[in-house]
Amino acid sequence: xxxxxxxxxxxxxxxxxxxxxxxxxxxxxxxxxxxxxxxxxxxxxxxxxxxxxxxxxxxxxxxxxxxxxxxxxxxxxxxxxxxxxxxxxxxxxxxxxxxxxxxxxxxxxxxxxxxxxxxxxxxxxxxxxxxxxxxxxxxxxxxxxxxxxxxxxxxxxxxxxxxxxxxxxxxxxxxxxxxxxxxxxxxxxxxxxxxxxxxxxxxxxxxxxxxxxxxxxxxxxxxxxxxxxxxxxxxxxxxxxxxxxxxxxxxxxxxxxxxxxxxxxxxxxxxxxxxxxxxxxxxxxxxxxxxxxxxxxxxxxxxxxxxxxxxxxxxxxxxxxxxxxxxxxxxxxxxxxxxxxxxxxxxxxxxxxxxxxxxxxxxxxxxxxxxxxxxxxxxxxxxxxxxxxxxxxxxxxxxxxxxxxxxxxxx
Amino acid sequence: xxxxxxxxxxxxxxxxxxxxxxxxxxxxxxxxxxxxxxxxxxxxxxxxxxxxxxxxxxxxxxxxxxxxxxxxxxxxxxxxxxxxxxxxxxxxxxxxxxxxxxxxxxxxxxxxxxxxxxxxxxxxxxxxxxxxxxxxxxxxxxxxxxxxxxxxxxxxxxxxxxxxxxxxxxxxxxxxxxxxxxxxxxxxxxxxxxxxxxxxxxxxxxxxxxxxxxxxxxxxxxxxxxxxxxxxxxxxxxxxxxxxxxxxxxxxxxxxxxxxxxxxxxxxxxxxxxxxxxxxxxxxxxxxxxxxxxxxxxxxx
Numbered sequence: 001x002x003x004x005x006x007x008x009x010x011x012x013x014x015x016x017x018x019x020x021x022x023x024x025x026x027x028x029x030x031x032x033x034x035x036x037x038x039x040x041x042x043x044x045x046x047x048x049x050x051x052x053x054x055x056x057x058x059x060x061x062x063x064x065x066x067x068x069x070x071x072x073x074x075x076x077x078x079x080x081x082x083x084x085x086x087x088x089x090x091x092x093x094x095x096x097x098x099x100x101x102x103x104x105x106x107x108x109x110x111x112x113x114x115x116x117x118x119x120x121x122x123x124x125x126x127x128x129x130x131x132x133x134x135x136x137x138x139x140x141x142x143x144x145x146x147x148x149x150x151x152x153x154x155x156x157x158x159x160x161x162x163x164x165x166x167x168x169x170x171x172x173x174x175x176x177x178x179x180x181x182x183x184x185x186x187x188x189x190x191x192x193x194x195x196x197x198x199x200x201x202x203x204x205x206x207x208x209x210x211x212x213x214x215x216x217x218x219x220x221x222x223x224x225x226x227x228x229x230x231x232x233x234x235x236x237x238x239x240x241x242x243x244x245x246x247x248x249x250x251x252x253x254x255x256x257x258x259x260x261x262x263x264x265x266x267x268x269x270x271x272x273x274x275x276x277x278x279x280x281x282x283x284x285x286x287x288x289x290x291x292x293x294x295x296x297x298x299x300x301x302x303x304x305x306x307x308x309x310x311x312x313x314x315x316x317x318x319x320x321x322x323x324x325x326x327x328x329x330x331x332x333x334x335x336x337x338x339x340x341x342x343x344x345x346x347x348x349x350x351x352x353x354x355x356x357x358x359x360x361x362x363x364x365x366x367x368x369x370x371x372x373x374x375x376x377x378x379x380x381x382x383x384x385x386x387x388x389x390x391x392x393x394x395x396x397x398x399x400x401x402x403x404x405x406x407x408x409x410x411x
Numbered sequence: 412x413x414x415x416x417x418x419x420x421x422x423x424x425x426x427x428x429x430x431x432x433x434x435x436x437x438x439x440x441x442x443x444x445x446x447x448x449x450x451x452x453x454x455x456x457x458x459x460x461x462x463x464x465x466x467x468x469x470x471x472x473x474x475x476x477x478x479x480x481x482x483x484x485x486x487x488x489x490x491x492x493x494x495x496x497x498x499x500x501x502x503x504x505x506x507x508x509x510x511x512x513x514x515x516x517x518x519x520x521x522x523x524x525x526x527x528x529x530x531x532x533x534x535x536x537x538x539x540x541x542x543x544x545x546x547x548x549x550x551x552x553x554x555x556x557x558x559x560x561x562x563x564x565x566x567x568x569x570x571x572x573x574x575x576x577x578x579x580x581x582x583x584x585x586x587x588x589x590x591x592x593x594x595x596x597x598x599x600x601x602x603x604x605x606x607x608x609x610x611x612x613x614x615x616x617x618x619x620x621x622x623x624x625x626x627x628x629x630x631x632x633x634x635x636x637x638x639x640x641x642x643x644x645x646x647x648x649x650x651x652x653x654x655x656x657x658x659x660x661x662x663x664x665x666x667x668x669x670x671x672x673x674x675x676x677x678x679x680x681x682x683x684x685x686x687x688x689x690x691x692x693x694x695x696x697x698x699x700x701x702x703x704x705x706x707x708x709x710x711x712x
Contacts, residue, residue: 370671
């Protein structure tokens with residue numbers, strides 16, 4: 001019995017010795033990709049391992065549950081070393097500022113010049129650069145040329161206005177009961193929706209993020225939401241509770257506002273010759289929201305030097321090119337090399353990127369944005385849902401109500 | 412020798428506790444522990460990313476005075492419970508009565524009636540979304556056959572809660588079996604005696620059946636009330652609380668506060684208030700039970 005115990009203890013000791021060795025050259029990289037796009041990430045990680053022998057990159061694809069998993073990781077003080085990030089305001093205290101790494105690295109200066117201006121704002125909080133932009137999309141209008149031809153409506157052109165859009169939408173909706181000129185999601189992402197506010201000369205919050213009254217419910221905003229509500233009521237725009245992309249591909253919606261995500265499937269469904277892309281229409285100005293993905297480093301990472309090397313590689317032209325189909329390149333050189341700035345399908349996205357510096361989205365301005373945006377969403381939703389169901393809509397009252405309900409978050 | 416027998420005696424008394432030790436440990440670690448921990452953090456402002464700070468009763472005060480979503484979600488849940496609980500029990504009892512009849516295929520029907528509760532909530536939600544579809548759903552199609560224009564079930568704030576009730580009512584299962592067991596317990600002599608005296612089926616139901624299954628009624632009532640207040644899955648997947656917050660249940664309010672706004676302390680306070688509400692309702696039902704529940708073993712005063 002005693003001899004058996006001794007043997008067991010020895011075996012355990014040897015086993016544990018193997019585990020006790022410090023994992024010095026492994027970094028964990030978390031991404032919100034899954035399936036096809038995850039393969040691209042794994043390829044990039046492999047290439048990094050090739051260039052840096054002895055190093056291992058553990059790619060963790062979290063898919064849809066990304067936000068929850070990252071929150072849980074930070075909460076348990078077990079966050080990945082490097083990860084995709086968009087919610088900089090929430091996590092700013094837990095991320096490593098990259099300023100010192102960037103300044104001390106000469107080779108990085110060329111990369112910084114290659115970056116489109118304004119996009120760094122999206123990953124900077126209080127002058128701390130918390131993430132390197134690795135991809136973006138702006139928003140454009142997709143339109144179905146076949147439906148336009150059928151209705152005899154001229155195609156939209158750069159610099160067109162919201163009144164133009166409404167006119168075309170009315171004419172296109174006349175094609176049939178099931179055809180709509182445009183579509184609004186009844187529950188849009190407030191982050192994306194703010195671009196309409198900018199276009200009409202307003203915004204969710206004041207520039208310092210401290211005031212909502214007079215901005216979210218400004219006269220311009222009321223006029224805009226009234227127009228949107230009227231479009232839904234008159235039938236020129238669909239108030240959509242399901243996927244607008246599906247409705248577009250099915251020929252039920254002639255014009256759709258979106259980012260780069262549905263581009264490939266649209267081309268597949270309605271054909272390249274039927275798909276048109278144009279910048280967003282102008283009200284008081286032309287503006288699009290930028291959805292920027294950035295890659296960041298955890299403050300608690302045990303392998304910061306290695307993590308920085310990975311970030312550098314990830315933002316280099318080589319890696320950016322590998323990702324060109326899932327994230328639009330943020331480097332001017334790569335965009336020019338792939339001819340994205342001239343390709344009619346990609347040019348509007350880059351034109352809209354030029355406007356990135358003009359506005360800062362509300363989510364970067366106020367730390368309580370998550371709760372404020374919920375009230376904003378309720379207001380937008382109420383306006384669209386009541387319009388869809390033919391109820392009377394008092395736009396000003398609904399917007400005012402959101403401001404009142406959000407007052408508790410500004411104290 | 413004396414020492415050995417004393418040790419043996421102690422060990423003998425410990426044995427029952429050792430047998431239930433696995434359950435006790437599980438209960439402490441996974442139920443009581445987290446319960447007490449959540450009570451503790453309900454007095455803190457505890458963002459999941461960041462440092463917790465003590466706020467005392469601040470969370471509770473905020474819930475009752477400043478947060479209109481608290482009252483709104485509570486109202487939605489109460490409205491749902493008022494419609495759902497009686498309907499659910501009536502349907503369960505009805506199905507149990509049907510199953511109690513002496514007809515062929517009893518076990519087949521028992522299985523079929525129990526199936527809904529076995530299907531996962533996610534799969535159910537997907538199916539019901541299609542059934543409730545405004546243009547192509549089965550319900551609106553059947554209604555159109557009798558000339559009624561079906562409403563926009565999941566898109567109209569006036570009808571969405573009704574849709575939730577219908578989808579929830581479909582999940583019959585355990586309650587039916589409990590009622591069936593209670594029905595089987597009723598001695599046949601009572602029915603035979605009453606039939607000799609000339610009692611009709613309705614009379615027999617209200618005077619014999621119903622009083623004798625009141626213990627099962629009590630249990631099912633409490634269980635249904637609890638589950639009504641904890642409704643989440645269907646709403647989360649079918650309507651996400653919409654349209655326009657018409658199906659924003661209290662459980663969704665807690666969930667959003669915890670995982671969308673990362674306010675763990677506030678969400679814990681929400682959860683404890685829900686616990687207190689359900690506890691109060693259950694106690695109310697139990698206290699009133701002495702007036703209407705009849706146990707065969709006791710003599711009614």
